[in-house]
């Protein structure tokens with residue numbers, strides 16, 4: 189991946205949109221804020237593009253985790269089965285917590301579908317959805333001290349009849 193990133197820093201042609209084109213409000217602002225908070229937690233200023241890119245590239249070393257998953261989906265399946273895959277991944281992540289392990293879902297791997305497809309020898313019908321780094325949290329690392337802000341419940345949920 190180190191070589192691949194140097195050759196193609198912007199990734200390969202993706203097989204699905206990780207975000208919709210022209211991400212709209214309020215998601216655009218939330219995405220921006222979560223990124224700002226993350227880089228702030230490790231003291232990287234917004235204008236420091238090289239350090240931001242270097243931090244992003246740590247994704248492709250699984251943040252030094254010793255174990256990883258690549259999660260794929262049969263490309264003939266539609267949104268309901270993609271939802272199933274998300275549930276499957278979350279179940280795996282919760283089971284990992286039960287065993288004292290931590291994980292980070294990593295959709296960034298979808299930026300390199302050709303490279304990973306060749307590495308895994310994926311059959312044509314399987315599309316790479318996401319990676320997942322698995323290991324033990326480094327509790328001393330500054331990046332692990334912050335938490336993404338949470339939107340107020342009333343802003344995204346409506347309870348009717350109670």
Ligand SMILES: Cc1cc2nc3c(=O)[nH]c(=O)nc-3n(C[C@H](O)[C@H](O)[C@H](O)COP(=O)(O)O)c2cc1C
Nearest residue numbers: 222247274277292293294295296297318335336337
């Ligand atoms: C499907 C999915 C893909 C993600 N992809 C990435 C990624 O590529 N790189 C990354 O650092 N975090 C990734 N994340 C992790 C989020 O950035 C965030 O750290 C994680 O969801 C925990 O924060 P939360 O408790 O606010 O959800 C992903 C999360 C999900 C659910």
